[in-house]
Amino acid sequence: MKNLGKKIIGVLLILILLSTCNISLALDAEETKLNNEKSSNKAKEEQLEAEKNKVTEEKNATVKEVAELDTQINDYESQIQTLDGQISDANAKIQEATAKLNQAQEDYDKQKKMLEERVVALYESGETNYLDVILSAQSVTDFISSYYVISEIAECDTELLNEIDKKKNEIENAKKELEESKNQLTSARTNKQLVASKLEASKSEKQNKVNQLSESEKNLQAKIDEIKRDNAAIDQAIKAHHAEVQRKLDELRKKQQAQQNNNQSSSGGSSGGGTSGTSSSGFIHPVPSAYAKVTTTWYYSTGAVHGAVDYGPAGINGQPVYAVADGVVSETHALMTSYGNYVIIAHTNGLYTLYAHGQAGSICVSQGQTVKQGQQIMRVGSTGNSSGPHLHFEVRTSPGTYNCRKNPLNYLP
Ligand SMILES: [Zn+2]
Numbered sequence: 001m002k003n004l005g006k007k008i009i010g011v012l013l014i015l016i017l018l019s020t021c022n023i024s025l026a027l028d029a030e031e032t033k034l035n036n037e038k039s040s041n042k043a044k045e046e047q048l049e050a051e052k053n054k055v056t057e058e059k060n061a062t063v064k065e066v067a068e069l070d071t072q073i074n075d076y077e078s079q080i081q082t083l084d085g086q087i088s089d090a091n092a093k094i095q096e097a098t099a100k101l102n103q104a105q106e107d108y109d110k111q112k113k114m115l116e117e118r119v120v121a122l123y124e125s126g127e128t129n130y131l132d133v134i135l136s137a138q139s140v141t142d143f144i145s146s147y148y149v150i151s152e153i154a155e156c157d158t159e160l161l162n163e164i165d166k167k168k169n170e171i172e173n174a175k176k177e178l179e180e181s182k183n184q185l186t187s188a189r190t191n192k193q194l195v196a197s198k199l200e201a202s203k204s205e206k207q208n209k210v211n212q213l214s215e216s217e218k219n220l221q222a223k224i225d226e227i228k229r230d231n232a233a234i235d236q237a238i239k240a241h242h243a244e245v246q247r248k249l250d251e252l253r254k255k256q257q258a259q260q261n262n263n264q265s266s267s268g269g270s271s272g273g274g275t276s277g278t279s280s281s282g283f284i285h286p287v288p289s290a291y292a293k294v295t296t297t298w299y300y301s302t303g304a305v306h307g308a309v310d311y312g313p314a315g316i317n318g319q320p321v322y323a324v325a326d327g328v329v330s331e332t333h334a335l336m337t338s339y340g341n342y343v344i345i346a347h348t349n350g351l352y353t354l355y356a357h358g359q360a361g362s363i364c365v366s367q368g369q370t371v372k373q374g375q376q377i378m379r380v381g382s383t384g385n386s387s388g389p390h391l392h393f394e395v396r397t398s399p400g401t402y403n404c405r406k407n408p409l410n411y412l413p
Helices: 003-124 127-137 140-150 156-262
Strands: 294-296 308-309 321-324 327-334 341-346 352-358 376-379 391-396
Touching: 003 156, 003 391, 156 327, 156 341, 352 376
Parallel strands: none
Antiparallel strands: 294 308, 308 391, 321 376, 327 341, 341 352, 352 391
């Protein structure tokens, strides 16, 4: 019966341990999940950013093309304007020429009529034999020249008619030339207008493309903003986890103070842990006393700063690693490189202790878990950047910074 009682207590203890462990494990697993989500978001954001940059580049190129087309269109428009001016000049000249032509025609008709009247007068006076020849003449000029030869008609009349004929020809030629150049201008203008409207069409097509690209640029930016918001929320959640660690640490601090007040009379030692000796800082060695041998100090043998101490005597592999003082687990990690499997513990005196290169799968505490001095947190191993089994131990004043490392020998017993 005595054994059964022990068994029941044992089972109960295991159950209690498991339940607290589960809570901490959940917190840890969630932070890992959040961190994974965050880095996958970051990758997505980078991809979207690259996509957006491509779209922006394309948009800028198209905007440039539109500007070039605009310049061409403006050029054609000003050319068309010049041609329009030339056409209206040509029209005015044609009008002027037409008026002159009409005047010449009128003068010509008048003179011709006058001449005919004289011829009729001569006919009536009886000179019929010449008149038959004259009247059968092919053209007026022909008629005039014939008439001149055979009659007494005034010399000035003939000259006048010749002049009119000449002028009429000149005007007709000039009119033809003007008509021709007017036609040329008109067709040039039509061509230019055709090209200008084609340019206009391709410009509006390009403008549409710019609008589309701007739209997709905007959409990509919206997606990027969304991811950024997501990651900000994740950061917030991670911060909350760290706040939880701080809250637990405060709890522990209060508890320690209460205990200190209670134990004022009795010389209080820390709860056990299989190691002997506590330093003035309240730290014990992080490994069993039989292995508490520092093999590398603050400096390497080369003189370079190590920033830690190593416990690496023969046979240390697989030995338990202890929390050097009461605290709250701030972080646990299982890396393939660097520190390998490692744990950071926050202590109530503001210091953080880091334990690295633990055996794979040996970490038995989780983020947010309160640990007692001497409590096992993992086993000594050689994971990460390690040449052989040893415990790499650091003391920090801030959990995430190399610059905040302190020489552990000043804190250890
Ligand atoms: Zn080391």
